[in-house]
Amino acid sequence: MPSLLTALRALLEPAIAAVFLTLWIIAEAGRIQGPLGLTMMVLVAIAIAVGRIWPLVSLCLVGLLLVLQLATVLPPPESTTWPVYFGIMIVNFLVARNGNGRLPVVALTLGVPIAAVIAFLMVVPSWVSPWGWTSWTGQGNNSRQIIGTYFVAAIVAFFLYAGAWAAGYAVRLYVVQQRSRILLSQTSADLGRAETELTIVKERDRIAREVHDVLAHSLSVVIAQADGARFISAAKPEATRVALEAISDAARSSLIDVRTFIEGLREEPGDEPQPNLSDLDSLVARVSAAGLAVEVQHFGPAKPMTPAQQLALFRIVQECLTNALRHSGRTSPTRISFDWRGPGLALTVSSRCDAERRPALIATEQPVSGHGIRGMKDRARLAGGWLTAGASEGPDSDFLVTVFLPTGSDALEPRSPLPELTA
Template structure:
């Protein structure tokens, strides 16, 4: 419906001009009028037709008719032809509604000259139509017609300009609502993207670690099963424990997606010894050192430290097998300085630039700290700092 109205909008003023012309012709059928009356009718009809697309031309046309009548080029309006002047009112309305504001203000400035011209042409002519009266009567008719003409012209202009302001306000409101809707959709998409990243990071941390332990235990059981059958049961038990723990973590993650599980317990610093014991059962040697007294950390920071340790041990188990990894927890600075050194891992794209390392850096950043990872003297070193106070030292200072 609105699309159809927009398509028909350019034909509105020409249609009104045609109706205006036809109605005048029908009303004056049977009367004889000279060329001046037809020239005025045609000029004002054309001004109505072009008032939206050529407002300057429309104003010039409706101003030229009374001017030419006053100077005698065209005959003054007659007793039955003067209603043609009502077309000027429609031009004033259309220009104030659709034309640029500069042109609209020019149309308003023409209200007084047009009113005076109407008073001079119609007011004085009315006296001759009913029989010329006294000079006072002529002045009275002049003033009356001029005031009425000014009121009609200015009223039409004011109505058009008021509608113009109303349409502008409605358009601004529409654009504001459309922009708000777009921003809301963008915000929702961004939140969904962040949630997908969080889910991917959690799934990666949980499954990568558990599968690395399972693979290491399975390979160990396969290699030593024939020589030491009694070790097979231990390996299978470790595989079952790792798989069961992974299954619980994945179920917890899935439940967290279906409903708000913000109060459920999350892994923290107290769970790191169990994590170390789990990978030690897979054949990795893990040495933990602690310096200074542990300080209070938020649950989010503890979760970040746990996941980073988990990812580092998983990388060491995956890339170095039964390697030796050293964990150094240093609490003597303004926070926790954690160094994880894994022997026998070369820097590569999979370790230094993969999803796991990027995830660890993101976790460290969200916890308020920073993380670096890279090869050093044949080892792979992960350095993490998480502040526990209000200060946040520059990267490398705590290490």
């Protein structure tokens, strides 16, 4: 449909020109002054036909017509043919509507000489045509009448010319405004879609991060307990029962967390309970039951933190313990230090990283999926703090995670992270 409308639009000016020429030929049948008289009408019709695609050529054809009439190559207008000059007004409209660059301004500037020439050709008698407007209206060829009529005709011709130009330029501005409005609407729609897609991506990332934090920890505990029970089941049956209880508790806790999270997605965000500082003890207990030695130290009295900061702290500690359970041996303890003596909480988590597990731990530090260490950094940054992680040099080295979360009035101030430890 748009292509059909475009094709019809391209045929509009040629159709107007054809109708213009046909009506003049019919009106002047039997009175046309030979081929030269017909040429005047043909030039105006051609100027109208090409006014949209070649506005400069259209304006030049008008000038050529008037010059040829001044030079008496073409006959001047007669009492019945002078209205053909209204075709020049149509041409001026098309030039103002479709002209590029300064052409519309040039067309308006040429209005004064064009009006003067039209008035001269219509009013002032010549040796080719001793009759003019005053003779056509029965006033005779009195010089005073001719001069007065000339100025009136020139002024009227200019105002008609300027009116046609103003109408064409107004249509031009309207079309530009409509196109700008359409582009603005399309741009707004594109921005809306981009914002929606960004929101979806962020929500997917948030869901993936939450599911990763919940399941990775619980499954690590389950795997550790299951492996331990498998190896000592024959020698210590009682230990197998304890391990199975720990597996059951970890799986049940994970199921509750995932179910709570999914229910939160169905409802308004923020209604579901989130882990906080009081849940850290049970987290450490679950990991300790899985066989990982954990030492916890507190320095200074705890300070109040926002719910978002407590959730971030819980998830960071959970991820650190999960990585330690995966990659560190059970012989070396994982040390967690909470230092509240500064302007915020300084948290350090260190675990032994032996030579065999070091490549896997380094891979965990920069995961492709965007979780793990990078997820912890995002959580710390969104909570107003920073996080660094890295393994020190040596065959048997510690993997150290350092976190700072501001408290009190500094809780919303983002901090610049310390330089990363080189692996």
